Amino acid sequence: MSRGPQERATLDSIAELVGVSKATVSKVLNERPGVSEATRRRVREAFRQLGYMPTTRTPDPLGRRTVVALFDTLANLYALRMLDGLIAEAQREGFEVVPDVTSPLDPGPGALLRPERVRQMREHGHQGLLVVTTQLSDEVTRTCAEIGLPVVAIDPPNALDPAVASVGSNNWSGGYQATEHLVSLGHRRIGFVGGSAAHAGLRERRGGYRAALEEAGISEDPELVGESGMGAAGDDAARMLELPDPPTAFYASSDPGALAVLRQVTEKGLRVPEDISIVGYDDTYTSLPLPILLTTVHTPIVEIGRVAMATVVGMTQGRPPVSSHLQLATSLVVRESSAPPPVR
DSSP states (O other), X not given: OOOOTTOOOOHXXXXXHHTSOHHHHHHHHTTOSSSOHHHHHHHHHHHHHHTOOOOOOOOOTTOOOEEXXXXXXXXXXXXXXXXHHHHHXXXXXXXXXXXXXXXXXOOSSOOOOOHHHHHHHHHTTOOEEEEESSOOOHHHHHHHHHHTOOEEEESOSSOOOTTSEEEEEOHHXXXXXXXXXXXXXXXXXXXXXXXXXXXXXXXXXXXXXXXXXXXXXOOOXXXXXXXXXXXXXXXXXXXXXXXXXXXXXXEESSHHHHHHHHHHHHHTTOOTTTTOEEEEEEOOOTTSOOSSOOEEEEOOHHHHHHHHHHHHHHHHTTOOOSOSEEEEOOEEEOOSSOOOOOOO
């Protein structure tokens, strides 16, 4: 195999030269078991021959095995429940979770993850990376492959290369379940709020909404679709309530969005569910003393965390993911905020 003078050696080029898998090369690089001594010598010779320079790592003085869980923020119940699931599985596997945030104390979506930050994680001796609801660029995934850092995306907001492992829920199915429930109650004017065409998961939730309407013979009304983002669900609902023919129900893309809709509805002197029905998404607020129990789509957040952690731990040990993209099933939880529409 010939390489140009400026071409940088990677785990792939090492694996190609030696005639083994990239996982085997990663095991040799990280001094993990499961590789014969003869193969180790061949891989190390390829390191020397191709001039591969592995990232210098500082081993943990206590011999701990750690995985970084990178969030855009920890200031919501979704993130805390996800962290609970990650820690539970990590303890079972004998690993520790190191929580990290892209932009601490920033209420926005957070800064983009950069390759330099990933290299720092490797230098600090972390064995794996979980990126939670945070954009994962091709540049970062290539860097992870080059330095032998297994990475798994959890509920990624952007489309990923098919080779990148991810774990999440079936957003399309959840959107369908929420909308079909409202249709089955007799609603025909159903507003979708909190969407975003730039977010992969939210596009899928709207796709399920559209499919349920079509199946019921209801045309999607553009005036009843709000795609200004999760944080704008309340504003979108307020606009729709001022229409000449307002919705009798709302499907919000998140539970916080559903609560923002509830606020707008009650401020206009309307009652939930007697006048307006509301369905949320994620089932994260059941423990709070709300004025009305929210009908919502249950996302198996803890289970997603456990599966993602088990996946990245397996990758650190040379085991490939069962599937590149795992989607766990959602389910509708009917409570007090949805009912048949009022007679008009």
